[in-house]
Amino acid sequence: MNFIIQNALVATNDNYTTQDIQIVDKNISVSFASQLETPETVVNGENKLLLPGFINAHTHSSEMWQRGIMSMFPLELWLAELYDFAPLTTEEVYLSALGTAVETLLSGGTTVVDHLVLIPGKELETIATAVRAYKEVGIRAFIAPLIQDESIAAGIPAGDTQQTYEPYFRSTQQTLDIIEDAVKQFHNSDAGINIVVAPTGIQLCSDALFQGCAELSNKYNLCRHSHLLETKAQEKLALEKYGCTAVEHLQRIGYLDYRTSLAHCVHLNDADIEILAETKSTVVHNPLSNLRLGSGIAPVIKYRQAGVNVSFGCDGASSNDSQDLLEAIKIGSILHNVTDLDYQHWITPRDSVKMAALGGAIGLNIGDVLGSLDVGKKADLVLYDLTSLSLLPRTDPIGLLVLGRPTNIVNSAWVDGKQVVADGKVTTIDVDNLRQELFQRSHWQSQRKSKTAKELESHYRAVMGI
Amino acid sequence: MNFIIQNALVATNDNYTTQDIQIVDKNISVSFASQLETPETVVNGENKLLLPGFINAHTHSSEMWQRGIMSMFPLELWLAELYDFAPLTTEEVYLSALGTAVETLLSGGTTVVDHLVLIPGKELETIATAVRAYKEVGIRAFIAPLIQDESIAAGIPAGDTQQTYEPYFRSTQQTLDIIEDAVKQFHNSDAGINIVVAPTGIQLCSDALFQGCAELSNKYNLCRHSHLLETKAQEKLALEKYGCTAVEHLQRIGYLDYRTSLAHCVHLNDADIEILAETKSTVVHNPLSNLRLGSGIAPVIKYRQAGVNVSFGCDGASSNDSQDLLEAIKIGSILHNVTDLDYQHWITPRDSVKMAALGGAIGLNIGDVLGSLDVGKKADLVLYDLTSLSLLPRTDPIGLLVLGRPTNIVNSAWVDGKQVVADGKVTTIDVDNLRQELFQRSHWQSQRKSKTAKELESHYRAVMGI
Numbered sequence: 001m002n003f004i005i006q007n008a009l010v011a012t013n014d015n016y017t018t019q020d021i022q023i024v025d026k027n028i029s030v031s032f033a034s035q036l037e038t039p040e041t042v043v044n045g046e047n048k049l050l051l052p053g054f055i056n057a058h059t060h061s062s063e064m065w066q067r068g069i070m071s072m073f074p075l076e077l078w079l080a081e082l083y084d085f086a087p088l089t090t091e092e093v094y095l096s097a098l099g100t101a102v103e104t105l106l107s108g109g110t111t112v113v114d115h116l117v118l119i120p121g122k123e124l125e126t127i128a129t130a131v132r133a134y135k136e137v138g139i140r141a142f143i144a145p146l147i148q149d150e151s152i153a154a155g156i157p158a159g160d161t162q163q164t165y166e167p168y169f170r171s172t173q174q175t176l177d178i179i180e181d182a183v184k185q186f187h188n189s190d191a192g193i194n195i196v197v198a199p200t201g202i203q204l205c206s207d208a209l210f211q212g213c214a215e216l217s218n219k220y221n222l223c224r225h226s227h228l229l230e231t232k233a234q235e236k237l238a239l240e241k242y243g244c245t246a247v248e249h250l251q252r253i254g255y256l257d258y259r260t261s262l263a264h265c266v267h268l269n270d271a272d273i274e275i276l277a278e279t280k281s282t283v284v285h286n287p288l289s290n291l292r293l294g295s296g297i298a299p300v301i302k303y304r305q306a307g308v309n310v311s312f313g314c315d316g317a318s319s320n321d322s323q324d325l326l327e328a329i330k331i332g333s334i335l336h337n338v339t340d341l342d343y344q345h346w347i348t349p350r351d352s353v354k355m356a357a358l359g360g361a362i363g364l365n366i367g368d369v370l371g372s373l374d375v376g377k378k379a380d381l382v383l384y385d386l387t388s389l390s391l392l393p394r395t396d397p398i399g400l401l402v403l404g405r406p407t408n409i410v411n412s413a414w415v416d417g418k419q420v421v422a423d424g425k426v427t428t429i430d431v432d433n434l435r436q437e438l439f440q441r442s443h444w445q446s447q448r449k450s451k452t453a454k455e456l457e458s459h460y461r462a463v464m465g466i
Numbered sequence: 467m468n469f470i471i472q473n474a475l476v477a478t479n480d481n482y483t484t485q486d487i488q489i490v491d492k493n494i495s496v497s498f499a500s501q502l503e504t505p506e507t508v509v510n511g512e513n514k515l516l517l518p519g520f521i522n523a524h525t526h527s528s529e530m531w532q533r534g535i536m537s538m539f540p541l542e543l544w545l546a547e548l549y550d551f552a553p554l555t556t557e558e559v560y561l562s563a564l565g566t567a568v569e570t571l572l573s574g575g576t577t578v579v580d581h582l583v584l585i586p587g588k589e590l591e592t593i594a595t596a597v598r599a600y601k602e603v604g605i606r607a608f609i610a611p612l613i614q615d616e617s618i619a620a621g622i623p624a625g626d627t628q629q630t631y632e633p634y635f636r637s638t639q640q641t642l643d644i645i646e647d648a649v650k651q652f653h654n655s656d657a658g659i660n661i662v663v664a665p666t667g668i669q670l671c672s673d674a675l676f677q678g679c680a681e682l683s684n685k686y687n688l689c690r691h692s693h694l695l696e697t698k699a700q701e702k703l704a705l706e707k708y709g710c711t712a713v714e715h716l717q718r719i720g721y722l723d724y725r726t727s728l729a730h731c732v733h734l735n736d737a738d739i740e741i742l743a744e745t746k747s748t749v750v751h752n753p754l755s756n757l758r759l760g761s762g763i764a765p766v767i768k769y770r771q772a773g774v775n776v777s778f779g780c781d782g783a784s785s786n787d788s789q790d791l792l793e794a795i796k797i798g799s800i801l802h803n804v805t806d807l808d809y810q811h812w813i814t815p816r817d818s819v820k821m822a823a824l825g826g827a828i829g830l831n832i833g834d835v836l837g838s839l840d841v842g843k844k845a846d847l848v849l850y851d852l853t854s855l856s857l858l859p860r861t862d863p864i865g866l867l868v869l870g871r872p873t874n875i876v877n878s879a880w881v882d883g884k885q886v887v888a889d890g891k892v893t894t895i896d897v898d899n900l901r902q903e904l905f906q907r908s909h910w911q912s913q914r915k916s917k918t919a920k921e922l923e924s925h926y927r928a929v930m931g932i
Contacts, residue, residue, distance in 0.1 A: 068866030400534030
């Protein structure tokens with residue numbers, strides 16, 4: 001569809017201008033009124049801010065089923081509780097993928113990276129379900145099936161104890177075969193569906209799994225994803241496991257390159273940061289999850305100073321409890337002001353927008369075609385209504401958007417030139433029906449008791465010195 | 467008005483129950499269906515959560531005029547920029563007070579503490595304007611006229627330099643006279659309007675001002691408010707000024723008691739914390755402002771462990787850029803998980819609700835009549851719609867409310883038994899008209915240059931060792 005957005009506010013280098021933008025053949029075409037051809041559709045951009053779509057660069061969609069209910073636990077015990085109550089039907093996976101996509105779109109995101117938890121025994125079906133949901137909503141999706149080949153208890157450092165673990169229920173090769181099957185069946189960048197290789201992290205994965213994933217990435221030119229050094233426990237575990245930091249080890253086994261995005265990166269030292277910069281790896285910052293789980297504050301100002309690309313993620317709704325990308329961007333920007341006295345290093349709202357859009361795109365190896373309003377780039381666009389009370393009085397539109405708490409402000413959104421939000425509503429699926437489905441398949445509850453968390457707790461406390 | 471809320475979800479000790487609540491003569495009456503008399507009005511509470519109204523325990527309403535536009539500065543330079551561009555008409559004060567009240571109500575707050583910036587020469591007029599706005603909206607208001615008797619440059623430590631400052635334009639006694647006039651004209655707790663004595667803080671106030679305020683507080687039984695040790699610079703300044711900590715000094719001059727609430731409290735040592743506990747002073751936690759200005763993370767877990775009462779505030783919209791109380795509660799709760807490895811100390815969503823409601827009430831010396839759903843307490847109530855996509859699927863209602871990012875979820879709110887929000891809309895004023903007024907009186911802008919900030923900057927950097 002060819003269309004034109006008229007009179008939208010667009011950021012210039014250090015100010016704003018009112019401009020017409022034309023989209024032809026899914027791409028941003030020309031942006032000067034005098035050159036415009038007759039468009040099929042005209043969108044009124046008056047009192048609206050046009051920005052490139054943001055990228056929700058790390059989430060786990062099916063965690064939506066446990067938002068609001070998870071105990072106040074650090075990651076290692078939280079994960080045990082999460083898996084004790086994980087959803088087990090593809091219908092649930094479908095609904096939470098729809099929900100995640102809708103919340104992402106309505107908070108400025110046009111791309112989602114779903115580090116997708118697989119239902120044991122129904123791995124390909126789980127992936128197929130997420131593909132279906134994202135296609136229906138029309139969001140650009142990077143589906144990163146979450147894989148591991150070690151059992152959950154292996155994720156806690158042994159400390160002075162001798163620990164033995166059950167073997168994981170599926171072999172490394174079987175897991176890699178599932179991923180290759182998924183690539184063959186579903187990977188189709190042009191259609192907006194991408195499969196990503198995504199071992200969960202060093203805490204639960206063998207070198208063989210990482211290396212098998214790197215080979216698949218090379219063979220099919222896939223993005224690579226992983227959690228990295230989210231917690232202090234993982235930092236300790238890496239030293240136990242490898243005798244060096246996790247970053248040094250991942251570099252050694254060839255997992256880090258320009259297609260690699262790494263969620264969290266809270267506990268890296270300066271040498272690690274240098275390695276990320278050298279390998280052109282991307283840090284995905286998930287500030288709310290890192291606070292909720294007490295993981296720490298990622299050294300994002302240092303990453304930026306070292307030239308490491310940084311993007312934002314919501315993380316799953318069990319560790320953040322919202323999928324609002326604007327919230328992650330706000331907190332992920334201002335949080336670092338308490339880590340560096342020199343305000344000249346602080347992230348400005350314009351920096352934040354660039355990280356969320358272009359930073360996200362670079363992390364997915366599509367920075368050349370996405371993430372800014374440049375002519376020739378794909379039309380993944382969001383038009384924000386600036387007349388919401390939460391954005392008034394008028395001052396700096398990007399400052400209001402990033403530093404405020406805007407509500408109901410995404411007026412329109414397009415993915416690959418196709419409109420998916422109009423007049424503040426998602427147009428591709430029936431959101432009221434989705435709400436009813438989510439409501440009917442759930443019930444009010446209060447605190448639960450996780451058997452696995454209880455089993456792991458005393459060892460966890462001992463080894464972490466609590 | 468007498469009314470009944472039917473079938474609302476209400477929290478029990480560790481679970482939820484569905485209950486009918488009756489309000490008679492502005493108070494929560496009986497809460498067992500069998501005892502109910504015939505009510506005038508019935509409110510449908512189905513699939514809604516009933517909570518006591520929260521208290522936005524620290525804000526500055528007129529800062530709304532500069533939200534989204536303030537430079538990324540620490541407090542001392544930010545304040546210089548703020549005052550260079552402060553609004554100067556009572557009409558602006560009126561509109562931003564309305565806006566602050568509306569945003570507070572729509573995010574669960576039924577009481578606002580407005581540390582109100584006074585227009586020089588129009589002090590009583592400014593206060594009268596805020597009184598008018600809050601009465602119109604029907605929110606419970608504690609108006610705390612922001613006063614000082616030293617000029618802005620005095621708020622930065624001298625370090626090794628010799629600093630001299632212009633005297634403040636108004637004498638200490640004139641200022642105290644204004645406050646006493648305001649008390650006589652406007653203080654009327656029964657009508658929901660309270661005047662609070664509120665020197666801005668040790669950085670810009672003499673002992674005479676603090677002591678004069680304490681005398682007024684004793685004479686009229688007024689609450690006392692102040693900023694306290696928001697920044698590292700203020701910590702240094704207190705040592706320069708008093709040779710002891712600010713808390714020790716404020717105790718010595720008699721400012722701290724059970725009616726005293728203190729905004730920020732970021733840089734207190736353990737002995738200071740003991741003094742707050744002994745004097746029964748309240749800490750008002752403003753997490754978003756503390757992050758945005760790089761002030762630091764208040765040691766809230768320590769406060770709770772020491773038995774210090776803690777409540778939440780948004781702070782003004784120039785240092786947080788939103789007046790969403792639920793956002794302040796979420797971030798002000800999870801932020802502390804990164805300061806204490808032991809998750810057993812972390813603030814739970816139920817703790818957060820108690821801090822935001824009862825903690826706020828205690829800080830305003832009305833804990834006996836407000837802040838919980840107990841029979842006989844005033845009916846300051848909020849009914850949350852739990853069918854919003856942002857709160858689905860159903861799990862733990864309070865967990866979803868506190869840890870999620872709920873939008874459009876305040877269905878109804880009552881202040882002193884009077885309904886002020888119905889069907890998600892404020893019923894007492896025309897919010898669309900307010901939006902238009904805010905829109906028309908403002909314009910899109912980009913970064914500004916503050917003359918005063920520039921004058922202070924090199925001294926600030928030198929003395930802070932940046």
